[in-house]
Amino acid sequence: MWARAACLGLRASAASRRRSFTSAGADPQGSGRVTAELIEHLERLALVDFGSQEAVARLEKAIAFADRLRAVDTDGVEPMESVLEDRCLYLRSDNVVEGNCVEELLQNSHRVVEEYFVAPPGNISWSKPDEKGPSHTAE
């Protein structure tokens, strides 16, 4: 009985190829929504640069892919943050039970002075053109 249903299912599915499972190959090209401003904005937020036009194209494809979610009717559906939402988070009692590992932790850093991690000045906002210089990655 199952075998027959499966055969029918196989034939039907081949016919309805239109509603494909993944159409990664058929992704529409980006609609040009990734403007230069957006690129700069994202690079500033992420502190990671695109590095190439290909990367921008990949983002456009990723957005186009994500746009498919619009087809789902989510009226009245609550967002799900965790599959364990029906349970209580475990909270420990507020007592110190571990610590005193300063040396171990400092060992992993490249720049340390006494017990401080050394960071460059923080009050200079990052603007890409200044930093690019000769180390700009080309693909």
Add this chain to the structure above:
Amino acid sequence: MLGWTLREVSAALKQGQITPTELCQKCLSLIKKTKFLNAYITVSEEVALKQAEESEKRYKKGHSLGDLDGIPIAVKDNFSTSGIETTCASNMLKGYVPPYNATVVQKLLDQGALLMGKTNLDEFAMGSGSTDGIFGPVKNPWSFSEQYRKKRKQKSHGEKEDSDWLITGGSSGGSAAAVSAFTCFAALGSDTGGSTRNPAAHCGVVGLKPSYGLVSRHGLIPLVNSMDVPGILTRCVDDAAIVLGILAGHDPKDSTTVQDPVKPFVLPSLTDVSKLCVGIPKEYLAPELSSEVRSLWSKAANLFESEGAKVIEVSLPHTSFSIVCYHVLCTSEVASNMARFDGLEYGHRCDIDLSTEAMYAATRREGFNDVVRGRILSGNFFLLKENYENYFVKAQKVRRLIANDFVNVFNSGVDVLLTPTTLSEAAPYTEFIKEDNRTRSAQDDIFTQAVNMAGLPAVNVPMALSSQGLPIGLQFIGRAFCDQQLLTVAKWFEKQVQFPIIQLQELMEDCSSVSENGKLASVSLK
């Protein structure tokens, strides 16, 4: 002996047929012989031998710690291991030596397991081929198997055998290859979208993804906090159950582990499946599914039915959206999780010192590969104020619909779902790299990622060889926290299909022969 099950080796160790040191050395020698697979990033030879020595002392006194005492295992390189470099196959963490053990690693070590090394992966576990790490791709041991080579010779004459090697799948490819090539008895992987089950299917091993919340993620370098789970790779279902029994349980250091009490369990040997209801999700019948996998899937369903189980078609209506939903949620959480890598407290640090932000940006440019950067940027896009509702929150809503699909199916009386794990057998590397990482992940994860979104347990069980002599596995999905029942069904199935052992004879020359019958049957030892 390297092909034995955990219980068999454990018994041999107890009886003194072999010592932990001898076992350790056999595995180390095999690791050296199989170096071309590139399964290991770090081989912790000294550590393993020292652990073997201690295990030997325990056995001599008759105080072995359990089934894992003296057993070689491997750990994916995104689990923190104290004193042993943990790189996540990325420049960002090259040279990083964690000061602590991940909880799951600690649990294995507490049971006396021998840590053979850290295995290779896609950079930061992002990928479905284990091809995108800085240490290079992992080669599938089956590329070098007698079974595959025989079929290749029949088809093509005079072609170089080595140039067309196959991928392992990913991202836990190193772990899968390590287990498949007999260099260890069990390995830890991680599973966010199928990263344990996918390589398990391609490498012909059992890949278990436990229920979310069952196994601690403390020390697992996070990718997607709401979906990550440590995965277990072994050569048989019984072994996976043993390891799960040790790893499962509440961890005060991971508040996302549930507090339900957990005990190690022995899997019953199911003989009667007449009370079982197996669901076949019709939406998983994708057009891209290879005809061989499709027919094996059908065959498996028929097998259950012929043995008396109830096999019914079920529907998971939102399946076609699950990969998109996963893509949005995954990149968003990744964008957040990768923000910790700034070069200040650990990891790679660039030379620029002009400002904090400049330093962060350059460090991250140097430390991350394109795949990681691409995901961070996509994730940041979806999290922008103007996009948050339409993409991130929308995806969260769709996630609930997907999770509910599963709940509805299980509530209707289905015990397990049976689906393919992958679209086809392992692809040659040269084919695989023709498409980019994101495209491949979207294609390869389709059967596996919905499970991560719902937090359910799932397991890949190797079923049969393809016409090319390569492994094909099927996936069983269980109810949340019903991992034991899931594995019980998987074990029954494994016994029915008798998946053949990989023939790597040339490599196994001076190690004792793998098994008498040439078939891996689940053996129950008292």
